[in-house]
Each structure stands twice: as C-alpha cells, then as structure tokens.
Amino acid sequence: MVTFVKSAAGNIDRRNLLRRTWASLGKIVQNNFYTVFIIGKPADKRQDNIREEVLKYRDMLQISNPEDYQIIGLKTLDRMKWASENLPFNCYYSTSDDDMWIDMLKLKELIDQYKMVVMEDDWPEFPIICTYKWWRGSVALLRMPQDKNFIPR
DSSP: OEEEEEOOTTOHHHHHHHHHTGGGOOEETTEEOEEEEEEEEOSSSTHHHHHHHHHHHOOEEEEEEEOOGGGHHHHHHHHHHHHHHHSOTTOOEEEEETTOOOOHHHHHHHHHHHHHHHHHHTOSSOOOOOOOOOOTTTSOOOOOTTSTTOOOO
C-alpha cells in the first residue's frame, strides 16, 4: 500500500516527524507500506532544499503547480494520475495530510478485513474506505462555515 501525504513545500518539520513515526513503518506483518509526500513548487527559493530532501529520502512527488492551499485538489488529481501510471493495478493506496496521524496496525487490520470480504463475497474491486476518528472531548467540532475544516450538523 502507498499512502500519499499532501504536504506544503515548507513543512519539512512535519514530514520529518512522520518519517520518524508512522511513515517509517514500511513493513508490517508481511505487508509493504510506503509513504509518498506530495508537494507543489515553492514560491520562494526553497527549491534547492526540496531537491536535497528528495535525494535524501526518495519519498516525495512534486507537482508542477505553485505551492498554494487552493491547489490541494490538483495535488489529489496528480497523485491519482501518478498512481495509475506507476503503480501495479492491484496496489492499494490511500491519502492523508501531513497533520494527520495514521495507526498503521489498524489500517493493516482494516485492509485485511476488506480483502476477506472482497474474496468471500466476490466483489469486482476493493472498496473505498474513508476513516476519521473523533471523540467527544478530543477537539471541538468546527461549526463555522468559513473554516476550511467546517463540519455541518
């Protein structure tokens, strides 16, 4: 499975944190998990830093659009295009953001569970699985429509 993580070009600290934690768990009980960070072109002179990071970690995909929150949809489309052109047909992939935390063992359990359902029920393809965990008291739900993380009732 490949997890594509949307990240801003300047968020190197976030990427490094993920590389030291859940994104470093490449092999979990006979499964291979890879993380690819997706970034845009930085507006400032950070491209040399990006080049160094790419060479050091080899886990980044840079799209040709300038880095801007408004192009997050393009990052998703570019990721899908890259996956369709470079990954095997039977490869699973997921998406996340650089400010999200993934429980890789739970993800593996979920994938294994759905693999069994697909085989037992003869589904034509693997389902789309959407997960997000929120519990009362963890953070307040955002009810302001102008907020990018707005959650309607």
